[in-house]
Amino acid sequence: MASSTRFSTRSSRRRTAVTILFLFVFVAVFVVRLIDIQVVRAEALSADSLGNRSVEQPVFGSRGDIVDANGVVLAGTVMRYNITLSPRNAREFDRSTDTGDVTVTVAQAAAEVGAITGQTGDEILQIIAASLAADKDSDYAVVMRAVDVAVFRAIDKLDIPWMYAEKNPGRVYPDGAVAGNLVGFVSSGGEPQAGIELGQDACLASTNGTETYEKGADGVRLPQSTVTTAQAKDGGDIVTTIDADLQWFVQQVLAEQAVATGAAWGNVVVQEVKTGKLVAVADYPSVDPNNVNGTPEADDRGSRAFTSPFEPGSTFKALTTASVLDAGLATPASRVVAPYRYLPPNGANVNDSSNHADLNLTLTGVMIESSNTGMSKFGELLSDQQRYDYMTRFGVGSASESGFLAEESGTLRPYEDWDNQTKYATMFGQGLTTTALQVSSMYQTLANNGVRMPVQLVAGCRHADGTMTDVPGAVGTPVVSAKAARDTADILEMVYQKAWLAKTWAIPGYRVAAKTGTAQMPDGQGGYTKGYLVSVSGFAPADDPQYVVSVSLADPVKLNSSAASAPIFQEVMSQVLKKYRAVPSGATAPALPGTW
Amino acid sequence: MSDNLARVLRPNWDSTPDIAPVAEPRHIEIVSPRSQRHARPKIVYALSAVTGVAAIVLAQLLLSVGISQSAYEVSRLQASQVELGRTAESVTEDLVRVSSPQSLAANAEALGMVSNSNPVYLRLSDGAVLGAPASASGSQAGTASLVPNSLLAGVPLVTDLPQNTGQGASVGGSTTERPAAVAPAAESNALPTPTTR
Numbered sequence: 001m002a003s004s005t006r007f008s009t010r011s012s013r014r015r016t017a018v019t020i021l022f023l024f025v026f027v028a029v030f031v032v033r034l035i036d037i038q039v040v041r042a043e044a045l046s047a048d049s050l051g052n053r054s055v056e057q058p059v060f061g062s063r064g065d066i067v068d069a070n071g072v073v074l075a076g077t078v079m080r081y082n083i084t085l086s087p088r089n090a091r092e093f094d095r096s097t098d099t100g101d102v103t104v105t106v107a108q109a110a111a112e113v114g115a116i117t118g119q120t121g122d123e124i125l126q127i128i129a130a131s132l133a134a135d136k137d138s139d140y141a142v143v144m145r146a147v148d149v150a151v152f153r154a155i156d157k158l159d160i161p162w163m164y165a166e167k168n169p170g171r172v173y174p175d176g177a178v179a180g181n182l183v184g185f186v187s188s189g190g191e192p193q194a195g196i197e198l199g200q201d202a203c204l205a206s207t208n209g210t211e212t213y214e215k216g217a218d219g220v221r222l223p224q225s226t227v228t229t230a231q232a233k234d235g236g237d238i239v240t241t242i243d244a245d246l247q248w249f250v251q252q253v254l255a256e257q258a259v260a261t262g263a264a265w266g267n268v269v270v271q272e273v274k275t276g277k278l279v280a281v282a283d284y285p286s287v288d289p290n291n292v293n294g295t296p297e298a299d300d301r302g303s304r305a306f307t308s309p310f311e312p313g314s315t316f317k318a319l320t321t322a323s324v325l326d327a328g329l330a331t332p333a334s335r336v337v338a339p340y341r342y343l344p345p346n347g348a349n350v351n352d353s354s355n356h357a358d359l360n361l362t363l364t365g366v367m368i369e370s371s372n373t374g375m376s377k378f379g380e381l382l383s384d385q386q387r388y389d390y391m392t393r394f395g396v397g398s399a400s401e402s403g404f405l406a407e408e409s410g411t412l413r414p415y416e417d418w419d420n421q422t423k424y425a426t427m428f429g430q431g432l433t434t435t436a437l438q439v440s441s442m443y444q445t446l447a448n449n450g451v452r453m454p455v456q457l458v459a460g461c462r463h464a465d466g467t468m469t470d471v472p473g474a475v476g477t478p479v480v481s482a483k484a485a486r487d488t489a490d491i492l493e494m495v496y497q498k499a500w501l502a503k504t505w506a507i508p509g510y511r512v513a514a515k516t517g518t519a520q521m522p523d524g525q526g527g528y529t530k531g532y533l534v535s536v537s538g539f540a541p542a543d544d545p546q547y548v549v550s551v552s553l554a555d556p557v558k559l560n561s562s563a564a565s566a567p568i569f570q571e572v573m574s575q576v577l578k579k580y581r582a583v584p585s586g587a588t589a590p591a592l593p594g595t596w
Numbered sequence: 597m598s599d600n601l602a603r604v605l606r607p608n609w610d611s612t613p614d615i616a617p618v619a620e621p622r623h624i625e626i627v628s629p630r631s632q633r634h635a636r637p638k639i640v641y642a643l644s645a646v647t648g649v650a651a652i653v654l655a656q657l658l659l660s661v662g663i664s665q666s667a668y669e670v671s672r673l674q675a676s677q678v679e680l681g682r683t684a685e686s687v688t689e690d691l692v693r694v695s696s697p698q699s700l701a702a703n704a705e706a707l708g709m710v711s712n713s714n715p716v717y718l719r720l721s722d723g724a725v726l727g728a729p730a731s732a733s734g735s736q737a738g739t740a741s742l743v744p745n746s747l748l749a750g751v752p753l754v755t756d757l758p759q760n761t762g763q764g765a766s767v768g769g770s771t772t773e774r775p776a777a778v779a780p781a782a783e784s785n786a787l788p789t790p791t792t793r
Binding site for chain 2: 073076078079148149150153172173174175176177178244245248249251252255256259286288290291294507508509510571574575577578582584
């Protein structure tokens with residue numbers, strides 16, 4: 001019994017050893033295999049497996065909108081689709097229909113697609129042939145770019161196995177040419193090209209991200225397998241100070257009158273007096289950003305109100321008047337004798353626009369008659385340097401704060417460089433250039449008790465969380481005394497009441513202050529063309545100024561005087577007063593004598 | 597039965613062997629006490645364990661079937677969400693397009709409305725008319741749109757829509773019933789002039 005026990009112990013030990021050994025070998029094999037898979041070939045294998053199962057796709061960040069002051073979208077992002085195909089796979093295929101499978105040839109498919117995209121079937125076959133000619137393994141050719149959802153769905157329904165749609169975010173401008181010259185446009189590739197689109201791209205631009213997900217053999221996305229590899233970032237919205245409805249009205253009125261008078265171009269600026277905000281900046285000709293090619297001339301695609309300086313002419317006399325009044329060198333009732341031709345001691349030669357006998361005019365009368373000689377006699381009371389300083393404080397010679405792309409500063413040469421004629425010409429708005437915006441800003445200063453507000457076109461960049469950044473400053477700078485500004489406004493009111501256009505621009509119920517300008521246009525070679533730039537600038541209600549309207553029309557060949565611009569001023573100002581519910585004026589304007 | 601009762605411990609005289617063991621060995625069987633017998637696993641436990649495991653496996657199987665079924669469901673719903681999103685986007689686009697000033701102005705004109713920017717107010721306190729009332733001439737802001745919008749190409753005016761769009765009473769359909777009611781702008785200055793109260 002003892003020996004048998006010993007024997008059984010020995011055999012069981014051997015068995016145990018064998019088992020353990022076997023287990024060790026077994027585990028070792030697995031460990032080796034595991035290490036091989038998990039460590040040695042891990043990268044290659046997982047890449048291989050992901051390549052089979054995972055799909056990477058771009059996640060489009062949405063480019064920010066450009067909106068008007070009330071949130072109306074002037075420029076927005078929409079999803080568009082590029083219809084593409086795989087040329088090397090383009091062959092006939094079977095389509096299952098109610099009546100059984102039908103074989104569709106490439107030509108048939110091309111014709112079906114063409115009927116939807118507006119191409120001919122041959123054009124599409126041509127695309128396939130051209131792509132294959134370039135590369136016989138070609139797997140990608142674009143049939144049509146940026147089609148909308150309806151077209152995309154119609155093509156999707158055809159179920160052509162070698163045709164694909166890829167996303168392509170597009171830009172749309174729902175209001176068309178309304179503020180088109182300000183908003184600008186983007187290229188077909190989505191690159192900003194002009195206007196606010198380009199100038200404010202830092203705010204608007206979005207960043208595309210990518211995500212990968214894994215799919216099963218049947219193409220179904222596996223749950224929980226989506227990994228965002230790069231976060232997409234939406235752009236911010238640009239909030240402008242423009243009112244889209246008013247902008248439309250102003251553009252419409254401007255275009256109508258510009259066509260009627262045969263003007264080359266024109267613009268209208270409407271500015272809020274108290275804040276310096278631009279509520280409308282209309283340009284003619286205007287550009288429809290949805291159809292940029294419809295406006296062939298490159299200059300017409302921008303905003304001339306910002307980028308085309310001109311000699312302002314008589315509207316500038318308001319600045320000279322305010323300067324003289326502010327310096328205390330004259331009052332609205334100060335008297336001069338205004339001849340037709342004035343030959344100052346320094347050798348300059350100043351003429352009025354039409355021949356007349358010597359007139360006994362007050363400063364008010366000089367403005368009503370828009371007499372260059374009379375204005376010269378007042379202007380020369382100030383030194384050149386004083387006048388230069390007033391001009392720069394009014395914003396002449398430097399681009400405004402609007403931040404509009406490529407805004408011009410206009411030309412104001414240092415007073416030391418003025419020749420004898422320029423010394424006088426600058427008193428009545430020749431020999432220097434201003435943009436329409438600067439003229440508007442000048443009148444805003446006079447309307448706002450002599451305090452110039454920074455010109456605002458963009459109220460800021462609004463981010464997804466509602467915060468606004470890049471909000472422009474709104475601190476005014478005093479330019480002339482409130483008294484001088486008030487007196488100038490009173491004079492301009494007399495101009496409005498008594499100048500030759502009084503009937504044309506009358507707005508019953510309101511007191512208005514305005515001044516016309518008719519300036520010769522430089523021909524770019526030191527001389528002047530035969531055309532005139534006719535303008536009207538003014539503000540209302542004169543007793544409590546709310547809005548500045550400044551109209552400029554270049555070379556209206558059929559009506560070459562400010563009579564061409566006055567109706568625009570009248571209609572736009574009426575609309576502005578009505579729209580913003582400006583209270584009609586109660587008291588009558590103070591009567592200032594124009595002659596003596 | 598194990599217990600902890602006190603017992604009188606007496607020598608077990610009877611069991612003391614007083615004679616030599618008999619040659620034939622007795623068949624000895626170890627009898628486990630009751631307590632040990634009780635502790636021994638029963639078949640029911642094994643059964644319940646196996647059942648449990650089976651249940652878990654089955655549950656997991658069903659769960660994963662359910663999940664993958666849901667994956668199809670999710671996939672289908674996501675696809676339909678994308679489709680609906682597309683529809684919403686394109687409808688919004690249409691809406692924004694027809695609410696552009698050009699479209700509104702053209703439709704208003706088609707319905708016989710005339711723009712008038714002449715501001716006139718009636719002061720309620722004394723009935724005074726501020727401004728000079730005049731009937732709209734229709735010249736203001738023009739008739740034809742001079743501010744192009746290529747997005748509106750091919751979009752019909754409300755007056756051009758088919759008159760009877762059926763029971764559906766779409767937005768376009770309900771507005772088309774109105775033109776008949778809209779009389780052309782009154783030629784006479786119909787504004788009552790309240791000189792007295």
